[in-house]
Amino acid sequence: MRKHLKRIKSSGSADEATAYLFFLTEQDGEVVMTAADSDDPPDPEVAEKRQSIMEEFDDLMKEDIPAGIPPAQFEGGHLRIDTDPTANPPSLPVRPIPAPMLEELKNQIKKYIELGFLRPSSSPYWCPILFAQKPGGKWRMCCDYRALNNITIKDTYPLPPHDTLLEQMKEAK
Structure with a gap:
């Protein structure tokens, strides 16, 4: 194997x-x-x-990251995140981004738009952005989705334990 x-x-x-x-x-x-x-x-x-x-x-x-992402729509359905209808979209303060990082932010956003990972949106939902330094000195843009996760309706079915999933995948190629 x-x-x-x-x-x-x-x-x-x-x-x-x-x-x-x-x-x-x-x-x-x-x-x-x-x-x-x-x-x-x-x-x-x-x-x-x-x-x-x-x-x-x-x-x-x-x-390099390959261009494009799988479409949000797929045969027989549409990908969506259900949120609590009584909850308002999270309203959080914007995290300050140091001036030297603004250029990095612009470059990464431009790159992800060109690759098709990001697109302009008028959604009321958003998340704070922060940067984490990777080994070698490059920067990783991170999104903090915790506030959105707090108002997301959780799936009602239990996920199987990870060891069960690995056991089921052992014959996969």
Whole structure:
């Protein structure tokens, strides 16, 4: 079985953007997933193996974001977020963005509009933006959706435990 490597660019709260590497491998007929936190102290043996795998699967880890996103509409339905009809859209103070970061904000918004990830909107809903520095000095734009999440109607059906989902996916290719 080919080893799969997936890089998740951000995880955790918006205030602490952390990168994780997830490795899915087959060992003794079972699919095993391990995670390496980018903040873990580097173990030379692990770092060497990680580098080797990243080079082997370089085609899976693109530096540039591909243009376009899946459409919001799909066959048989439309993607939507239901909110409490009695709740007003959250009204939060705008987080101050330091003057040196304004140029970064403009560049990232322009890039995401060009890629089709963002579009002009007149929605009453919005979220504060903040930046987290990535390893290497680049900046990640983060959106804080906590206020919107607080007025979102939660799904009434329970999600299966993650180990059940992984078990169901072990035969997936």
